[in-house]
Amino acid sequence: MAKRVTLAEVAARAGVSPITVSRALRRPDTVQAETRARIDAAVAELGYVPDPAARALATGRADVIGVLIPSVTNAVFTDVLSGIYDGLADSRFDVQYAITRYDPGTEEKLIGVFLRQRPAGLIISGIDQTDAARRLLDRATCPVVQVMETGPDPVDMMVGFSHHDAAAAATRHLLDRGYRRPGFLGARMDPRTRRRFAGFRAEAEAHGVFDPDRVETTEVPSSVGGGAKLLRALLARHPETDAVFCNNDDLALGALFEAMRMGIPVPGQLGICGFNDLEMMRAAEPSLSSVRTHRFEMGARAVEMIRARLDGRDPGPAIIDLEAEILARRSTEGPTGNRPVET
Amino acid sequence: MAKRVTLAEVAARAGVSPITVSRALRRPDTVQAETRARIDAAVAELGYVPDPAARALATGRADVIGVLIPSVTNAVFTDVLSGIYDGLADSRFDVQYAITRYDPGTEEKLIGVFLRQRPAGLIISGIDQTDAARRLLDRATCPVVQVMETGPDPVDMMVGFSHHDAAAAATRHLLDRGYRRPGFLGARMDPRTRRRFAGFRAEAEAHGVFDPDRVETTEVPSSVGGGAKLLRALLARHPETDAVFCNNDDLALGALFEAMRMGIPVPGQLGICGFNDLEMMRAAEPSLSSVRTHRFEMGARAVEMIRARLDGRDPGPAIIDLEAEILARRSTEGPTGNRPVET
DNA sequence: GGCTAGAATGACAGCGCTGTCATTAGATGA
DNA sequence: TCATCTAATGACAGCGCTGTCATTCTAGCC
Missing domain, CATH: 1.10.260 (434 Repressor (Amino-terminal Domain))
Structure with missing residues (x-):
């Protein structure tokens, strides 16, 4: 060596x-x-x-940005990671990441581990930390950014969006297009997912079209196959369902395939809307509507806020809401075959 | 804090x-x-x-396993990462990863950076290191595992498979099913992809059905949309093409959607085979054939080999070939509608 | 009882770097 | 010409931990 x-x-x-x-x-x-x-x-x-170790020991701080994400195998988080990575290119900082596996207890432990390394900054996913974790973070001396979601009470800074509002907007889109018996498909019912469901529910109720029985969920992590299963189960109980809002794109893709298998025309007989707008949504046939979330940018902005703070520059507002956008595509053109939408 | x-x-x-x-x-x-x-x-x-920094300084080594992967947004590598992560749970080791962006120069630089941290072990993707990187690795004092691919000349240890042979097997599968005018769809033509193409070519030539003009590739990273484009371009030139071997699953999914748009029956008029066997392949309609690679296990085994070596246990053979398997599904049932295959 | 082997614990120095001074050299002005 | 100031450089100590060796203590033995 x-x-x-x-x-x-x-x-x-x-x-x-x-x-x-x-x-x-x-x-x-x-x-x-x-x-x-x-x-x-x-x-x-x-x-x-x-030698980074010697430097860290001598200065009492490490040029490391700690990142806590629930999973590496979920494209949503790797996009954020990608943004973080990009924002840190050509800087003296290293990324050190850890996986919480969607478990608040694990997250709490990892926050403790990270903080003792005196990182330059910390990026964590979401707003559902345990009380103990919250206390740890409140006492942290480094910048902390919560990404992927916004909420009323940031630890320090935040870049995200409202899952509730995004889901409500997607639901409104379905109703605007003329669907009247919308259902909800959800997997891994973590707090984030629940807030999306709440958004769906609120909007559907506001229009008097919410039926609690047209909700099909599972605790299992989401997958394309899972989406197919959920749709099949939902339609078995409620064949009159004319649209589904899927908690994420994998489920939506699975729903699309299942509809094909069942011979159900999309969007004519069934509208499908996903969430996250992964690349495949636009390429599908029919193209699938989804909710675009600015994942890469969240990562990049989080890093930028941390760097600004460390450099003594103005990091801007503490809470940045990168609002999600509805991308209306063919899969939600409406039960009667409304005018085409650009993809 | x-x-x-x-x-x-x-x-x-x-x-x-x-x-x-x-x-x-x-x-x-x-x-x-x-x-x-x-x-x-x-x-x-x-x-x-x-304090890990103090410990690293005092002992002259860090309890860190360095991991170099080309990309975080490619599911293939995150699965490997996931396996690594799992293999390291409950150990004293941390993972430190870095992204090479498919660039050998970047990889070389990062290898240098990692080695100077005196990591406990190093995991790198593939076998296409630069000469300088190779020299660095040869002089490394820690265990080094190359994952994702096998080759004749390991730096130290290897867990992977032969991309050439896997692609050849997939091609043979297409021919076995009766397809006679197979094409190749490829994106991001890195060395790994080229070896897959070589496998396709060798097998097709052996059967006298290789046509160099039935090859459609792009330097752009692969995507579902890209797969659709490639298929369209290929069929524009060679409408007689009766099957495509796609360099990965995203392309295959895109090809399937494009075939739908073009009204081409799959598998009757066009067989489609992907590579990697992502979860969606099995859930698609028709279900998509693919080549299953043991990504999670490669990560887990790599870690196990490193740990064995560090603990003075026998790490087993230096080269582990986790052979890829063909998963034959409906999308390659054959041009004449051969007997159904279990999924 | 005195001696020794071995187990348990401690003293000391140093890993490679940087923070906080102190020092030197050169520039400025009366 | 000499005092004064500033820029450039250096000496020293210490970050928190561990490797090496020294020391203490206990038990076992003749």
Whole structure:
């Protein structure tokens, strides 16, 4: 293995003291140009790379942004991660992530672990932390950003959207298009999902078309196959259902396939709307309506807020609502075959 | 923020020296039961958690497994990650991952960065490292596992499969089912993809049915929409094409949707086979054939090999081939409507 | 009872870096 | 020309932990 090159060796080669090398690396403007040039040369020749552990120990903080997400296998979170990663490119920060598996207890534990590493910042998903976790976060000395959702009481900063309102808007869209007997398909009924359901319910009730029995859910994680199953179960009980709002796109895709299998025309006899607007939605046949959430941007903005704060710049408003948008496509054109919608 | 609790404070409270606390934590059997009990109590009361940076500095190594993957937004790699994560649960190791963006230069740089942190182990994707990266890895003192692919010349250990052979097997499956004018759809033509193409080509040539013009590829990353486009382009030139082997499942799904749009019956007029066997393949209508790769298991096995080596146990063979399997579903039932296949 | 082996514990130094001063060299002005 | 100030550099100590060796204590033995 490449033998370790220390600051001291670089210093010896450049004919200066270690501390000057350290400064030249961290605040080049405080070192004379000529000295700096010699140091840079020595660094290059020796292939010096600072030891992050030593640095963390000496400074009492780590150049690490901690990220807590529920799952890596859910495209929703990897898009956020991708935004975070992008926002951190060319910065001195590393990302350190951990998976909570949708378990608040695990999340609480991991928050503790992270905070003791004195991270430069922390990004966590959602607003459903335990009380203990909340207390930990409140006492944190680093910037904390909650992503994916907005709520009334941020720990520190927030970039997200209202799941309730987004679901309500999607439901309104179905009703606008003329559907009158909408159902709800949901999997992994975590708090976020429940708030989406609440949005669906509120909107449907406001229009007098909510039927609690036209709701089909499962605790199992969502999947395309699961969406097919849920639709089949719902239609078995309520064949009159004329539209489904699916808690996410996998379920919607599964519902579409199941409708095909059952010979049910979409959107004529059944409207389908998903949530998240994964890439496939637009490419499907018929193209599937969905709710676009700005996942990549949430990650990027979260990082930007943290960096602004660390640099002493103005991080902007504490709560950023990147409102979700309805993307109306063919799958919700309406029971009577309304005018086509652009995709 | 929870104020930092040091070893010394725990030691003071337990009435022992810091060194004893350190030992009690790392090798409990070397400390008397009674002393250990006092120390454990003090740790619990104070909520002590060791500082990983200090430990890394003092020991000269970090309890970190470095993971290099091309992308987080590709389900293929997140499944591997998931396996890694699982294999590391309840161990003292942390995962530290970095994204290469399919760029060998970036990968090389990141390998350097990782190795200087003296990680406990390193997991990298594929076998296409640069020469410089290869040299770095050869000199590494920690276990190194290449995942996702097997090849003749492992850096250290390997868990993967042959993309060439898997693609050849898929092609053979198409031919077995009676398709005679197979085409190839590919996106992001990285080395892995090229080897799959080579497998397709070799098999098709062996049967005298390879037509270099029935190959439609793009440098753009794959997507469902991209699959639709590729199929459309291919069929525009070669409407006689009776089957497509798609470089991955997204393309296959897109091809299926495009076939629907074009009114082409699948599998009767066009057979479609994907690669990776994402969950949706089985749920599609018609269900889509694919090549199942054991991604989760590759991650888990890689971790297991590293842990075995670190613990002085036998890590088993240096190269593990988790052979891919053809999952024959309805989308490749054959042009004449052969007997149904179980899904 | 005195001696020794081994178990349990502790003292000391240092991992590589940086914060906080102190020091030096050069520039400025009366 | 000399005092004064500023920019550039350096000395020192210490971050929290662990490796190495030294020390203490206990039990076992002749």
